[in-house]
Amino acid sequence: MKDPKKQYASLLLKWNQKSNKRIMPWKGEKDPYLIWLSEIILQQTRVEQGMPYFLNFKKNYPTVAKLALAKEDEVMKLWQGLGYYSRARNLHETAKNIQANYKGRFPETFIELKKLKGVGDYTASAIASFAFGEKKAVVDGNVIRVLARVFGIETAFDTTTGKKQFATLAEELIDEKEPGNYNQAIMDFGATVCTPKNPDCNNCPFNSFCIGFTKNRIDELPVRGKKIEIKERYFNYLVIKSSSQILIQKRTASDIWKNLYQLPVLETSKPLTKNFHADIAAFLGNKQFVITSYSKATVQMLTHRKIHFRFIDIEMKDFKKFSFKGTQKIKISDLNKFAFPKTIHLYLNEKFLF
Ligand code: SF4
Incomplete structure (x- = not known):
């Protein structure tokens, strides 16, 4: 031959x-x-x-x-x-x-x-x-x-x-x-x-x-050598808003989704425990707030990561005066002007119908 x-x-x-x-x-x-x-x-x-x-x-x-x-x-x-x-x-x-x-x-x-x-x-x-x-x-x-x-x-x-x-x-x-x-x-x-x-x-x-x-x-065939290691991360997003405004922040660190926008996030190495109010209080600097609701955890698979998402609705006692490092307040009606990672975009889109 x-x-x-x-x-x-x-x-x-x-x-x-x-x-x-x-x-x-x-x-x-x-x-x-x-x-x-x-x-x-x-x-x-x-x-x-x-x-x-x-x-x-x-x-x-x-x-x-x-x-x-x-x-x-x-x-x-x-x-x-x-x-x-x-x-x-x-x-x-x-x-x-x-x-x-x-x-x-x-x-x-x-x-x-x-x-x-x-x-x-x-x-x-x-x-x-x-x-x-x-x-x-x-x-x-x-x-x-x-x-x-x-x-x-x-x-x-x-x-x-x-x-x-x-x-x-x-x-x-x-x-x-x-x-x-x-x-x-x-x-x-x-x-x-x-x-x-x-x-x-x-x-x-x-x-x-x-x-x-x-x-x-x-x-x-073909033969793969290394096993891909999957790292798990837990992103707990805080939905902090008034009737017309919401807090967002730009991801600037060298990490996934750099330069995209997100909601303020409390990242944990494990799922949140029942007592997560305390974790959020510590994260926000013990401001006065109530948790009005939270979503079920959802999962997004990336090549080397498994991201667990949860969205937590927070009502601040004084939203007008509240500020948080690295965040900005924008009009809810302007959400569609910012680029968010897919899962956040879908969540916000469903919640606020923009
Ligand atoms: S090249 Fe691919 S499609 Fe063609 S005979 Fe071989 S295995 Fe089958």
Whole structure:
């Protein structure tokens, strides 16, 4: 049999031409700004979820110059609900950097692109190959899955050795003449044919030599090394308001949701006990207040964290005079002007119908 590595790229490109039906608004795009935008939005995000965000960003900021001029709060507001908010902050910062230091033009090589904040190997390869035809292979979860199965790679992909091995193989396989099409094809192939569960092996161009398929090892490949540790955090949000105003604060620490807004939060390492009035009193500096109600705990899973939320309604004895470090009083009717993490947004939206 012919060396599978030698057939691989041409089989993939043939599949791309004949059978790839994936339509996406950024496909075939040559503008590095729009490629960059789509790649940043799609990191750790499903295409269906990212699509409306891409279209909205493109509409509001059609050029890198427009994005550079935007206010950070506006960018965060547009990003609201997409998660991994450092991507939005880096996006904005990099747009400003490109305007200020690159005369508004994207660098044109992988090496130069990698110098931009928030642009790693994957995004730099995508921009360099799609926009400028540079032969740089993308390597993401989809690509790793396909390569591990087709070539039977047993090295754990999340180890230093594994990362190197997959990157080297990807560079070896990429098509010389059509690096952009090749990269797009393998991304689409991994997302639509060689899926994590129930891959469509019967209609796969590699099924005559794919190790995963021919040796019945699909479920074992790719191999993960490290177990992901999940940290649990308990966020007890205090809803402190009058009939027309509410207290909010900006998250400024280097932590999840930096630069988004939230309600004043008492974070604990365990669920609150029955005596949580005392905990809140200590947190608020023993001001006079009553707890009028509290929500059930809800849970949001993030990649490495499990966040437990609870919302506690507080009535301050003297709301007018009450102030609390790092917070601001805003009109309840202005809540929709601020970007909140998803769970807080949903809660406030339901409570105040904004
Ligand atoms: S034969 Fe199956 S497991 Fe192998 S590459 Fe094709 S879809 Fe993936």
